[in-house]
Amino acid sequence: MRLWFPRVMIALAAPVILGSCSGDLSALDPAGPYAGAIANLWWVMLIGAGLIFALVISLFLLVLYRPGFGSALSARRWMIFGGLILPVPVLLTLIVYGLAKGEYLLGAWQNEPVIARVEAQARMWKWEFAYPDMDLSNDATGVLHIPAGGVVEVSVTSTDVIHSFWIPRLAGKIDAIPGHTTRLRIKADAPGRYGGICAEYCGTGHSAMRFTVEAHAPEIYRQRLTELTTAKADR
Incomplete structure (x- = not known):
């Protein structure tokens, strides 16, 4: 009888523990x-x-x-x-x-070239992304587009308070600091959609400060960015 309570607690906790090891924002499902x-x-x-x-x-x-x-x-x-x-x-x-x-x-001990560069700008309470290689200005839709299979360098900054840029399944966290640019390298092994969040409390809208990463096959990445540029110019 004395073992009944611990066994019940383990049985109840097991789905939560196992569930946290997978999912869109799981750092244990790289x-x-x-x-x-x-x-x-x-x-x-x-x-x-x-x-x-x-x-x-x-x-x-x-x-x-x-x-x-x-x-x-x-x-x-x-x-x-x-x-x-x-x-x-x-x-x-x-x-x-x-x-x-x-x-x-941090980029040491590796010689793999950077195949794309993007800029991530944080502001209360959204993320804006720009693509300097394509001369595509900030896109406030909360979707970051990257090519799959290669290293992407993300330059991160903020316009107001300190935020934190984090894509759990692709890389670690890095702070977005006003007036300062920090850089992070990410890489997606395969095309797909990955979740990103602000990992630093930044005010009342912090919990909703999320974004999506869309990793495209390399051969259609630039085509997708060109479509975005054309669509924005037509608006």
Whole structure:
């Protein structure tokens, strides 16, 4: 009977936990290498933390159910081994791995060329996108068009307060700062639609500050932008 409540809670929570691992805004369902690097880092951190937690719980249970366990080691040695020798290499490994992934996300250690550049401008409470390569001015429809299969560099800025540009399935977050331009690289492995949001609270309309990314096959990307330019000129 004592196990009834935890089992019910796990059964109720399981669909929520599993559901959060997929979907349009899931960072654990990557659709490109940059988002994939973040997902891999998350899983490594989770597994590392889980192993450490399992070790600590195992030692606790051994002490609880086997009195005298570990008495061969002095308290000083337990502190040295458990508090210094064990954590230091584990933490150093995780730090080095995390820094390496961070350098990759910033564009280091890769020679893949940028095939398109776009500009993202945030304002309360919408995103406007421009395509300097096509001389297409800001489009306030909340849809960002990119070519699939190649690296796209996004220049991000803001006209009012600090926002945060985030496409969970394609890349990490980057701040949109008034008077300053930050740059982020994204890549979609395949054509499709991906969700984007503002990840920094920016006022009463923050929750609705979303946008959509449409990744097109490379051969029709410029055609699609040309259609947008023509449609805007006719309005």
